[in-house]
Amino acid sequence: MAMNALLDGLNPEQRAAVTTTDGPLLVIAGAGSGKTRVIVHRMAYLLDQGLARPEQILAVTFTNKAALEMKTRVHQLLPPSRRYGELLVATFHSFCVRVLRRHLDRFGGSYTRDFTIYDTDDQGRLIKACLKELQIDEKQFPPRMIQYAISRAKNQGETPETMAPASDPKRDAIIKTFRLYETRLAAANALDFDDLLLLTVRLLRRFPDVADAYQDRFRYILIDEYQDTNPPQFNLVRLLTQRHQNLCVVGDPDQSIYRFRAADIRNILEFERHYPRAKTIVLAQNYRSTKVILQAANAVIRHNRARREKQLTTQNAIGEPIRGLIAPTAEAEADLVVEALLQWQRQRSHLPEAETRAAILYRTNAQSRLFEEACRRRGVPYVLVGGFSFYQRAEIKDALAYLRLLLNPHDDAAFERIINVPARGIGKATLEIITARAARDGLSRWTAMEQVLAEGALNPRAATALAGFAGLIRDLQARLEGAPLAALVSAVVNRSGYLEMLAQEGTLEAESRRQNLEELVTAATEADERGASLREFLDQAALVSDTDDLVDNARVTLMTIHSAKGLEFPLVFVVGLEEGLFPHARVVDDAEELEEERRLFYVAITRARHQLYLTQAQRRRVYGEERITDPSRFLEEVPEQIVQFDGALPSSGGITRSPLSYGASYGAPAGPSAAKPSVEPARSQPATGTAEGFRLGDRVEHATYGAGQVVRVADGKLDIAFPGKGIKRFVAAAAPLTRLPRR
DNA sequence: CCTGACCGGATTTTT
DNA sequence: TCCGGTCAGG
Numbered sequence: 027m028a029m030n031a032l033l034d035g036l037n038p039e040q041r042a043a044v045t046t047t048d049g050p051l052l053v054i055a056g057a058g059s060g061k062t063r064v065i066v067h068r069m070a071y072l073l074d075q076g077l078a079r080p081e082q083i084l085a086v087t088f089t090n091k092a093a094l095e096m097k098t099r100v101h102q103l104l105p106p107s108r109r110y111g112e113l114l115v116a117t118f119h120s121f122c123v124r125v126l127r128r129h130l131d132r133f134g135g136s137y138t139r140d141f142t143i144y145d146t147d148d149q150g151r152l153i154k155a156c157l158k159e160l161q162i163d164e165k166q167f168p169p170r171m172i173q174y175a176i177s178r179a180k181n182q183g184e185t186p187e188t189m190a191p192a193s194d195p196k197r198d199a200i201i202k203t204f205r206l207y208e209t210r211l212a213a214a215n216a217l218d219f220d221d222l223l224l225l226t227v228r229l230l231r232r233f234p235d236v237a238d239a240y241q242d243r244f245r246y247i248l249i250d251e252y253q254d255t256n257p258p259q260f261n262l263v264r265l266l267t268q269r270h271q272n273l274c275v276v277g278d279p280d281q282s283i284y285r286f287r288a289a290d291i292r293n294i295l296e297f298e299r300h301y302p303r304a305k306t307i308v309l310a311q312n313y314r315s316t317k318v319i320l321q322a323a324n325a326v327i328r329h330n331r332a333r334r335e336k337q338l339t340t341q342n343a344i345g346e347p348i349r350g351l352i353a354p355t356a357e358a359e360a361d362l363v364v365e366a367l368l369q370w371q372r373q374r375s376h377l378p379e380a381e382t383r384a385a386i387l388y389r390t391n392a393q394s395r396l397f398e399e400a401c402r403r404r405g406v407p408y409v410l411v412g413g414f415s416f417y418q419r420a421e422i423k424d425a426l427a428y429l430r431l432l433l434n435p436h437d438d439a440a441f442e443r444i445i446n447v448p449a450r451g452i453g454k455a456t457l458e459i460i461t462a463r464a465a466r467d468g469l470s471r472w473t474a475m476e477q478v479l480a481e482g483a484l485n486p487r488a489a490t491a492l493a494g495f496a497g498l499i500r501d502l503q504a505r506l507e508g509a510p511l512a513a514l515v516s517a518v519v520n521r522s523g524y525l526e527m528l529a530q531e532g533t534l535e536a537e538s539r540r541q542n543l544e545e546l547v548t549a550a551t552e553a554d555e556r557g558a559s560l561r562e563f564l565d566q567a568a569l570v571s572d573t574d575d576l577v578d579n580a581r582v583t584l585m586t587i588h589s590a591k592g593l594e595f596p597l598v599f600v601v602g603l604e605e606g607l608f609p610h611a612r613v614v615d616d617a618e619e620l621e622e623e624r625r626l627f628y629v630a631i632t633r634a635r636h637q638l639y640l641t642q643a644q645r646r647r648v649y650g651e652e653r654i655t656d657p658s659r660f661l662e663e664v665p666e667q668i669v670q671f672d673g674a675l676p677s678s679g680g681i682t683r684s685p686l687s688y689g690a691s692y693g694a695p696a697g698p699s700a701a702k703p704s705v706e707p708a709r710s711q712p713a714t715g716t717a718e719g720f721r722l723g724d725r726v727e728h729a730t731y732g733a734g735q736v737v738r739v740a741d742g743k744l745d746i747a748f749p750g751k752g753i754k755r756f757v758a759a760a761a762p763l764t765r766l767p768r769r
Numbered sequence: 770c771c772t773g774a775c776c777g778g779a780t781t782t783t784t
Numbered sequence: 785t786c787c788g789g790t791c792a793g794g
Binding site for chain 2: 219284452487488611
């Protein structure tokens with residue numbers, strides 16, 4: 027009976043994916059094919075059929091938010107009598123934290139179950155400290171580059187030892203920093219994001235009894251977004267499924283967009299090789315989008331060579347044509363988008379609100395500002411996802427750093443963060459002494475501080491300040507036992523003088539930061555109500571993701587395309603479709619990266635249910651300088667018969683007037699071109715300056731680089747953009763360039 | 770030790 | 785443009 031309800035409304039493929047429960051199963055799920063639904067129903071089915079008890083199922087999702095939603099939906103599917111026990115639905119990282127909080131001390135050494143989690147920020151601080159200690163020049167080897175290289179190496183299973191010996195200086199710098207970084211992490215009893223996965227894998231490998239217990243327990247394992255798993259995640263899955271082999275992975279190779287995070291698309295492409303008994307089911311029926319949108323998506327993704335062909339089909343309506351908007355400037359683009367959005371929502375105001383939700387999707391977070399401003403100008407309420415989420419704000423991280431230090435005084439990242447915040451007279455010189463001592467004796471900052479204090483070698487002023495800080499932390503530590511979290515957080519922000527500091531600033535911004543801290547106290551109160559410990563509170567804060575604070579009923583959502591993965595909206599704007607921005611300039615000369623970028627575009631398109639807008643700004647400020655843009659190559663990959671352009675198409679030069687085409691009122695830039703109505707194609711924009719006869723927008727020919735376009739004229743210098751080769755700067759008077767006829 | 774002025778370099782995406 | 789780092793002066 028219950029089973030019928032569970033399988034009702036599923037198509038044959040989906041049904042098979044739900045009920046094929048013996049052995050490995052690969053579900054290739056196209057965009058909008060009801061993937062989440064399949065996972066939810068599969069879990070409910072396993073429980074309902076008595077194939078597993080709740081604690082025997084592990085489901086892994088990409089975000090905490092997805093996990094929560096999935097859990098809720100499973101319970102909704104089940105009759106009340108079946109709703110027992112705890113279903114484990116988690117992200118890889120939160121699952122690993124669970125395991126490590128139980129077993130990490132098995133390793134012995136400095137690692138204990140009380141470890142601290144270092145986020146990207148903490149990691150960056152530590153890398154910088156290491157560079158300094160090693161006297162490696164930050165200019166020559168940017169900390170971010172080193173950080174990225176180390177993370178990459180770790181995810182590929184490398185250690186400083188396997189990487190040595192180094193041949194070139196860069197690699198040498200990386201390896202040296204890597205080695206010191208790992209030492210310092212261990213000394214601080216800290217784990218970075220990568221460690222969470224790596225150490226869990228190592229733990230299961232090293233201690234068969236632990237592995238045994240988990241392998242035995244998880245009879246059924248489900249992994250969502252499997253195309254985005256990286257090597258440690260793959261290894262973890264392998265380890266966990268050794269016994270029962272009831273692994274179900276769901277994903278879409280065409281939506282693999284996390285290569286930079288070491289995700290390996292081969293994990294899904296070669297699943298059948300990794301699990302020879304595997305069955306494969308393809309969900310190619312799309313329930314989300316109109317035929318037009320799907321046609322665009324199929325056409326775009328077919329340009330990728332490295333893929334397994336899969337055509338999505340839908341029985342949905344043909345739908346409205348895709349709309350293309352070309353705006354003269356990025357500001358105008360934002361205005362046009364918001365205008366179009368309002369008009370669309372107005373036309374559908376008779377529909378339920380859920381049917382009028384819209385998303386503005388961009389490639390980079392930096393683009394969000396323009397759209398926020400445009401929304402504010404029109405009084406449109408919006409929700410911004412990502413960028414600076416609550417737990418990333420400086421004041422929140424400061425408060426959390428205090429809390430971290432209470433639990434683990436050897437947490438160097440936290441120590442450094444707050445030792446002089448608010449300012450308490452502990453300056454660079456004092457800090458240097460502590461740092462030097464810590465480095466010399468391999469101590470944590472905290473222990474080094476205690477030693478330095480005990481020796482009485484500091485000048486009196488510094489000593490007093492330092493002792494005051496140490497006293498403050500010990501005082502707060504004394505309140506740890508038994509006190510509610512909310513009271514503890516309050517004590518931290520009060521006793522540390524943090525609130526007073528904000529009060530004295532008296533600015534609007536300080537006031538908003540004070541309110542954020544108040545909100546943190548509220549969050550702590552809620553954690554108290556859940557019965558959470560400080561440890562759990564901090565873990566959760568470290569592992570929240572951008573999309574976790576997503577608001578489901580927001581009528582307008584702004585976010586990066588990466589954040590939009592797994593979501594859908596009736597109306598979607600994909601903005602900034604310009605060469606160098608999307609696809610991003612950093613990828614255009616790497617074929618594989620470019621294909622990933624195209625998959626990103628594919629993800630963006632397939633978020634749309636009813637209406638899709640693709641937009642471009644003809645000019646955009648980059649580093650505070652106006653640049654002329656080329657339309658994204660991806661735009662040309664969308665079949666032109668299904669796109670309706672408003673405004674001028676650069677390639678055709680034609681002008682289609684419509685209610686949405688822009689007029690002189692939009693973003694007229696300052697300077698000579700200001701008065702000119704901007705309805706002309708980019709190629710004939712008036713120049714904003716001249717040098718040796720070249721004008722902004724001119725097409726030119728260079729002997730080695732080929733054809734290019736003038737994107738900047740200033741100081742007697744010319745910037746020329748060469749497609750695929752980047753922007754080169756020339757001295758205008760001596761530039762070996764010939765002008766090409768205008769198109 | 771702290772503040773403010775100045776300069777130079779940077780923007781990809783995130784658990 | 786904006787942010788972070790450096791340096792001089794209080």
